[in-house]
Structures are given as C-alpha cells and as structure tokens.
Amino acid sequence: MRKVLLGVVAVGMVAPFLYMVSVSFMGEGELLRWPPPLLPHAPTTGNYSAMVEVLPYARVLLNTAILAGCVMVGQVLTSAAAGYAFARLRFPGRDGIIAASLAILTIPAILLLVPRYLMIESLGWADTYPGLISTELVSVWGIFLMRQAFLMLPREVEDAARMDGAGEWSLFWRVALPMVRPAVTALALLAFLDQWRSFLWPLVITRSPRMAVADVALAHVHTTYAGNLPYQMAAAVLLTVPLLLICLCAQRYMLSGVRVTGASVRL
C-alpha cells in the first residue's frame, strides 16, 4: 500500500518533467490539437537548434554556475564558521544572537528586495557578479543547520583534540568540520540548487542579457515566444538538465545530510 502511494506521488512528480521533454520535440502546431498529444507525432530537434541560437546558452549556463558555485562556497564557509561559533564557543549574547538570526527567517524575502537593491546600486555593483552574489553569501538557515550538526558532535572528541594540542582553529578545521561532512554536503547541494533556480533577485539586480541567469533567461524566452510552447519547453530542458544531473548524482548526500542534522533540533 505504502509502495503504491509512493509510486503515485513519484509519477505525479516525474510526469511534468517527462511531458516537458516530450513537448520540446513537438512541432509548433502539434499542441493545438485536441486532446493534446502525449508524445510528438513527428519528433524534431528543431526547437533545440532554434533555442541554442536564440539563447546565449553557454553564457547563461556560465552565469548561473558562477552564481550557484560562489554562493555555495560562500554559504558553506560562513555557515560552518558561524555554526561552529554558535555551537561550541562561549561569548556574551550568543543565544540572543541565535534567536535574533532565526527571527530574520520570518521576514519575507520580498520585503528585503528593495533595501538590498538600493545598497547594491549605491555600491555601483548593479548588473555585476559581486552585486548578484554578495547578498546571498550568508544563510541563516545554513548557520542553523551547521550549528545543529556541530552540537551533535561528541564532546569527548573535542576534549581529545584539545589534549592533543589543537587550538580553536585546528579544532574547527581539522576535527569538527570533517566530522560534519554530511551536513556540509547537504548545505552545499541545497545552496547550489537553490541558486540555480534563483529568479527574483537576479531579475532585479541584472539588466543586460550577458548577465542573465537560467530562470531569468527562461522568462525572457517565455515572454518572447509566448505562443510557442515547444520552444519554451526546449529552453526549459536545456536549462534544467544540468540541474537534474546534479540532483541525481548527489541525492544520497542530500538525504544523509538532512537526516543527520534533522535528527535533533535544539535551541
């Protein structure tokens, strides 16, 4: 019964993807028929060749990879360092700062959009990589995830490392961080995937087509070719496939990381 239910849910999740691929191989008029066909009558790769010409595909992929990659590295470093400090170091106001940081999560991101834009604009970073990336480098959620992971490390290992002569930095870098690798991997993947699908902030802060990232480029295709669904689907496939491959390769790490850190939530 459980398997049947899971099967139904899985089909529900996968079907739109498959239909996207199917439509991307259809001719322009094919979808106008009723009922709409599930599979292309005469499969064509024409939509793809058209889209590769229209989209600055390599450039869009590069921009998206730079954004997602830099944010991933940045979030892992900042979250790990801050998470370790919140979990293991003693300093005045520590718990207050954690609570305040968590409270930030309750503010809708859209409220911060304009202040962020004004700040980046005043720095002269609009429509540049620093502008696109800098405000995404710290993630409160990531800090919390890493804090939980560090809290779960046995105290005795930390004590043993101190006895072995490790200072605070060695303790963090050589002992604690490698021990929370599942959480680091999960955070890295989730940050990467999140940024790959990022739309609103890149839409606001970038202007020129050479700075477009995947979802923004896709939106342009959508408005430009509003009536041509096969074109839109071909563009969507082109920009989704890299993400899909990463997901498939890394899902094991994502699950184990979330499982490890989600097992115990303390504040």
Place this chain on the structure above:
Amino acid sequence: MGSVTLRRLSKIFDGGIQALHDLDLDVRDGELLVLLGPSGSGKTTILRCIAGLEEPTGGDVLIGDRVVTRDPPRARDVAMVFQTPTLYPHLSVRENIAFPLEMRGTADAQVTRRVVEAATRLGIPSVLDRMPDTLSEGERQRAALARAIVRGPQAFLFDEPLSRLDAKLRIELRAELLALHRALGATMIYVTHDQTEAMTMGGGAGQRIAVLHEGRVRQVGTPEEIYQRPADVHVARFVGTPGMNVLQGRGRGTGEEGPVIEAGSLVIPVELSTYEGELQVGIRPEFVGLCAVDKGVGNVDVLVVEPLGSETLVHLNTGGQALVARLPGFADVRVGTRVGVKVDRRRLYLFDAAGVPLA
C-alpha cells in the same frame, strides 16, 4: 616526566554544585596513582582540571614545578585517555596517532617513526591504515593509548579507559597498562570506580590509591593500607567487594556483660574503654559468621543469598540495618530464615558518629 600537585583545588559548577572541596593531592614523578571513588565523587573533575579541560574555581594545579592552573590544555603537556575511545572518525589510525605530533609541528620523518613505535608498543601495527569504524573496541582503545604515548607527555591521565571493555579484554589491557607504566616510568593518574581494578592497578611498587568521596580525598595509601586501616567510614564502606558493613550503634559501658556495642539487633562485647554514646561499628563481611539462633551476638533475618561458587554472600537484616556475611563455598542458608550472627571482635572497626575512626 613530571609530578602532578593539586593545592586546595576546588570546583563549583554552574548551578552551585561543588564537585571538589579544597583538595590537596601529590602525585610523585613516575608514580601510578589510582583515583578511586563512586560516581559523583569528583574523580573525573580532578582529571579534567589537571588536563585543563575544566577551570578550577579555586586552588592551583602544578605539573612538574610549574603552575598551570590557567594554561590551556595544549600548554600543559599531559595526555588523556577517555572512557570512550575517542578516535577522530575521519582519520586513519596512523593519522590519529600522528595528530598530536602534527599539532606540535614535529618533522614528518620523526612522526612516521614515532607513530610506528607507539603502535608496535600497543600491538596494533597491522591496523595503522584502517579507519576507526573498522576496529574492534579493544583495538580502538589501544589506538587511543598509542595516540597518548606517542608524544611522550609529562603525565598521563586515564579516565576509566577500560570500563567499556569486556572482562577478558579489561584484564589484558590492565596488564598492558601496568607494563607500559614500568617501561615508560611515566607519571600516571588512573581514575576508576571499580575497586578491584584500583587494587590491581595500585598494587605495585610506586603505586598508590587515593580514595575520593564527595569531592574530598579521604585517604591515600597502598591497597593494604586502605583496606586494613581505612581513614574513615566512607573509605571503609567503599573499599572491598562487598564493602565493609557499617552499622549505626551505641556504646554502653555498664551492662551486665561488661562493655558492649548495641547495633541493630546485635549486642557485641568490646574491649575498648572509651565508647560511650553514638558510634558506628564496621565489620568486613569475611569476619561475619552465621550460627544457630541465640548462639551468637544477636539474631538476624536472611534476606538474600548469593552463591558465587568459591564463596556465598548472605544479605541479612539486623534490626532494620543491612549486614552482609561472606561465607566460604556454598553455604546452606535459606532466605526468610532467622539465624544467629558471630563476629570476630578483634576485627571490628569503630568510628564516631561523624565517621572518624575511634582510637
């Protein structure tokens, strides 16, 4: 190697719990001192204060002749082995053992040589390239020991390192630790709550036992001293398997039978001249015998009988107080029956109401 000295060491934890009370302790250079005490007696707190993992509230810790009370652990040059073998799970055994040397910037060639030496001494050279999660519990603790000895610290601290091992392995590793102590001539402080282990570890030349109770050192001495001449009622109760019977009683000097001590349902004739008033009387279980009703110093009820093969432990109720008798072989005693008790009067220990021995 160096001596370890504690001067008026006290530790009060958050919440006001006082774990150590103005504690003085001298561990001589090259000595193996066993810290013995029940749970919560402050043994581990002492070790952690010596190690620098815990900051004492008052008093001083000296290693060699250097005061290290406020120094971080890495500046103290002591090694510690924990109850749970704490290997770094992401490093191989070789990397684990090398870790303290790397932290001190030891040259690579020397690291390689010393790691192999330490592993060979502990009998684990064949597992050097394995990961900790593939090792047995014994191998893990051996690797942790190798990591402790590899840098030749001034003193070793052992926090119940064998308590998680099975009995056979525990005996084996205990012997190895003693051999290690002899070979290295190192200052070692060994914490345990198991007094059989304490007696074994503290029984050799240059080895002593310190008995702790509620954050205070009650007695420091050889196993024989603490067994035969306990410094107070806590030591008497704790040392021995089972510990000494201590009955609350009252001395009476003018009875028909002459001077006696009344404790529970027992009336024990004594030869002391000063014993009037409240006191506590201690009798080791091996000096408690059973006899027919009304033939001994009092009658008791048999509560539990534990036949252990070479001996039988009989738990008795004497007027609401517990008394244990250790009888040789399989004793013919039935639970629920009433029997008489004999005690060896020359083997009585008398303590005042506060637990201090009466002269």
